[in-house]
Amino acid sequence: MSAHPSTLYSETVLAHNRTPRHCGCLADATHRGAAENALCGDQLDFALRVRNDRVEAAMFDGEACAIATASASMLADALHGAPIATVAAIAAELHTMFAGGAPARGDFAAFAELRHHPARQRCALLPLHAASQALAGAAA
Amino acid sequence: MNRLDDIPALRAEFPQLARRIHGKPLVYFDNANTAQKPQLVIDAVSDYYRLHNANVARAVHTLGEEATTLYEATRDKLARFVGARSREEVVFTRGTTEAVNLVAYSFLRPTLKPGDEILVSRMEHHANIVPWQLVAAETGAKVVPAPITASGELDVEGTVALMNPRTRLVGLVHVSNALGTVNPVAEIIAAAKARGIATLIDGSQAVPHFRVDVAALDCDFYVLTGHKLFAPTGTGALIARRALLDAMPPFMGGGEMIRKVSFEGTTFNDPPHKFEPGTPNIAGFIGLGAAIDWLQAIGMDAIAAREARLRDAMRAALAAVDGLRLVGDARARAAVFSFVVEGAHAHDLATLLDHDGIAVRSGHHCAHPTMQFFGVPATARASLAFYNTEDEIAVFIDALAKARRMLA
Numbered sequence: 001m002s003a004h005p006s007t008l009y010s011e012t013v014l015a016h017n018r019t020p021r022h023c024g025c026l027a028d029a030t031h032r033g034a035a036e037n038a039l040c041g042d043q044l045d046f047a048l049r050v051r052n053d054r055v056e057a058a059m060f061d062g063e064a065c066a067i068a069t070a071s072a073s074m075l076a077d078a079l080h081g082a083p084i085a086t087v088a089a090i091a092a093e094l095h096t097m098f099a100g101g102a103p104a105r106g107d108f109a110a111f112a113e114l115r116h117h118p119a120r121q122r123c124a125l126l127p128l129h130a131a132s133q134a135l136a137g138a139a140a
Numbered sequence: 141m142n143r144l145d146d147i148p149a150l151r152a153e154f155p156q157l158a159r160r161i162h163g164k165p166l167v168y169f170d171n172a173n174t175a176q177k178p179q180l181v182i183d184a185v186s187d188y189y190r191l192h193n194a195n196v197a198r199a200v201h202t203l204g205e206e207a208t209t210l211y212e213a214t215r216d217k218l219a220r221f222v223g224a225r226s227r228e229e230v231v232f233t234r235g236t237t238e239a240v241n242l243v244a245y246s247f248l249r250p251t252l253k254p255g256d257e258i259l260v261s262r263m264e265h266h267a268n269i270v271p272w273q274l275v276a277a278e279t280g281a282k283v284v285p286a287p288i289t290a291s292g293e294l295d296v297e298g299t300v301a302l303m304n305p306r307t308r309l310v311g312l313v314h315v316s317n318a319l320g321t322v323n324p325v326a327e328i329i330a331a332a333k334a335r336g337i338a339t340l341i342d343g344s345q346a347v348p349h350f351r352v353d354v355a356a357l358d359c360d361f362y363v364l365t366g367h368k369l370f371a372p373t374g375t376g377a378l379i380a381r382r383a384l385l386d387a388m389p390p391f392m393g394g395g396e397m398i399r400k401v402s403f404e405g406t407t408f409n410d411p412p413h414k415f416e417p418g419t420p421n422i423a424g425f426i427g428l429g430a431a432i433d434w435l436q437a438i439g440m441d442a443i444a445a446r447e448a449r450l451r452d453a454m455r456a457a458l459a460a461v462d463g464l465r466l467v468g469d470a471r472a473r474a475a476v477f478s479f480v481v482e483g484a485h486a487h488d489l490a491t492l493l494d495h496d497g498i499a500v501r502s503g504h505h506c507a508h509p510t511m512q513f514f515g516v517p518a519t520a521r522a523s524l525a526f527y528n529t530e531d532e533i534a535v536f537i538d539a540l541a542k543a544r545r546m547l548a
Binding site: 008009014017039040041042043063064065066067117120123 | 485486487488491492502503504508511517518546547
């Protein structure tokens with residue numbers, strides 16, 4: 001049993017979905033990765049420009065649901081100027097929050113309600129997978 | 141009086157339809173995924189465990205006889221229900237998927253050669269694609285997609301044109317779970333038969349909605365599942381020509397499927413038991429028998445007529461929704477509607493509709509090639525059964541508009 005959807009589709013999430021930040025093509029990316037949600041076929045690409053283990057620029061592309069799109073927008077925002085370890089850190093924070101633990105950083109806290117929607121958690125995690133695929137792969 | 145003349149009373153036979161979801165009355169529009177079960181089916185399952193529990197076809201004691209009689213009665217009921225030529229042509233399986241695999245491994249694989257072709261439509265469920273791919277990969281055969289049109293109908297001419305001397309089997313869904321299309325299976329079966337090609341029809345979405353006559357269709361294999369037929373999960377059947385079943389080797393080995401076992405060699409039981417090793421889902425099949433009795437008391441023609449009215453009402457209501465596009469809009473269709481809404485992802489719609497008590501499926505519906513054909517990763521799908529109502533359609537349309545406003 002979950003609360004009313006307005007707590008899942010909060011203004012924070014809806015605003016990121018309506019006007020996602022850093023959506024498009026990053027021409028001078030050093031790393032590119034993709035992830036797919038087998039449940040719905042959503043696919044997200046993440047492109048990063050990394051120097052000295054720090055993300056200088058991050059952009060995502062793809063068509064996905066509001067949860068995945070908002071999460072991608074938040075992630076790209078959070079990664080600008082951040083160390084590459086931030087991707088794994090945010091993923092860990094989301095897993096902790098979904099298990100009932102502390103809220104994740106910043107706007108990601110808006111996904112707290114997903115603890116009641118196990119089938120949708122992977123939507124929020126999709127951009128994290130794409131970004132970690134980018135970092136795991138060879139430089140683009 | 142027919143039960144369909146009193147829908148509130150009919151709905152009251154389904155305990156789950158009285159549930160409230162997030163404080164709202166449940167509107168269950170996910171019947172193509174699985175159907176709800178009437179109390180009578182639940183009672184049949186529970187009565188078996190409370191009163192008759194014993195293994196089937198082994199024990200001579202009273203309980204064993206009772207369990208076997210109840211279980212085997214379902215075979216007769218199912219044979220009559222789908223117009224099988226005899227009860228021996230009804231092989232019980234866990235569902236459609238196992239039935240297709242049985243045909244792929246037992247019928248086709250032993251004689252499949254490199255270059256052989258298996259023709260299946262682009263609107264098949266993965267269950268009618270992947271088993272063929274597995275046996276094709278082992279033998280050097282290939283799976284050939286049969287074309288469909290932009291409205292989600294089978295391209296009959298194009299499909300027949302692909303039948304050739306290398307084609308070993310044609311697999312076709314009777315009613316598409318992803319599009320709602322009712323396929324002209326008789327026409328395809330006749331064309332295949334004229335060319336000596338075996339046919340398998342996936343009737344999972346057909347048998348719950350209209351009368352099916354397997355003998356009249358004259359296909360070699362007809363497969364179906366129980367859980368979409370208001371019966372328990374883990375029940376299904378392969379209906380096959382007796383001569384083919386006689387010639388086919390067993391699919392799985394074990395008890396019950398043998399006549400005599402020795403380390404020098406084993407002789408197998410006759411069909412259908414040859415294909416039914418191990419202790420089956422006894423309670424589930426007894427439940428399936430109860431579901432069939434119940435459906436036949438209502439009458440499949442009456443059910444089909446009611447569903448046609450619901451389908452037309454739903455089609456008209458969806459056509460009036462701004463920004464909604466039906467994915468598949470065949471002339472002959474079931475009350476199954478796949479759609480996309482501009483600016484609203486299927487998963488978001490399904491979650492928001494759920495919060496208004498409405499259950500729809502979102503995703504690819506186990507039909508990736510179909511989704512690829514229509515260029516969409518996912519759709520939302522509303523699938524109705526005869527216990528649904530026009531009032532529920534109105535609730536659904538209002539909730540859809542609300543969800544769309546929220547996401548816009």
